[in-house]
Amino acid sequence: MYNQDMTPFCKIEKNEEGDPVCEKLKGKIVSYYPSWSIITLFSRDSNKEYMEVEVGGTWKLLNKKSIHRSCDLRNFLQSLWYTPQLGDSLYSLDRKSIKKVKKSDMTFNIIDVQGDWIKLKALNNPSCYWFRWKNNCRVYQDRLMYE
Incomplete structure (x- = not known):
């Protein structure tokens, strides 16, 4: 995940159990349940390659290839x-x-x-x-x- 200027914001990595984790997201997004492999963010389309996602009231960029599932609110x-x-x-x-x-x-x-x-x-x-x-x-x- 990147800031709007494409500098790195955080990396969502898998822990020992294979669950996605990133402490910078905890408490700043819609839902964060890494033990259930659930990370839910508000998003809006940015361009072909990236989706804008809201983290703590600011918009970050997430590569669309890393999105597992997308649905409307x-x-x-x-x-x-x-x-x-x-x-x-x-x-x-x-x-x-x-x-x-x-x-x-x-x-x-x-x-x-x-x-x-x-x-x-x-x-x-x-x-x-x-x-x-x-x-x-x-x-x-x-x-x-x-x-």
Whole structure:
């Protein structure tokens, strides 16, 4: 991965278990689960050879040959589950009232995406809420779960 001026930013290498690792990415991208071989970044097309990827609010360059899979944000988020943490704010459908999460054993499907907001539907009842999953470049990745 390179800075915009093509100076090296970081190298994603495989550890002893064969998992991709780069400590410079931890906490600065959408999701970083090297033990599951998952590194997820926001991206936009740059040119034939490179994709721009967001790391900590700045755009870096990643060679397209090193990209395993690419999908649009809506489809990616709708393939995940949301599991809240105590104290998270869930907003009503009109986003005017707030419900604070009091127990963290709930799981939601992500049924819609609008910018920094995801629309949630509870798995065990018909309740729907909005949650702000991203605030500028800070992503609440510990709440987004893979199947």
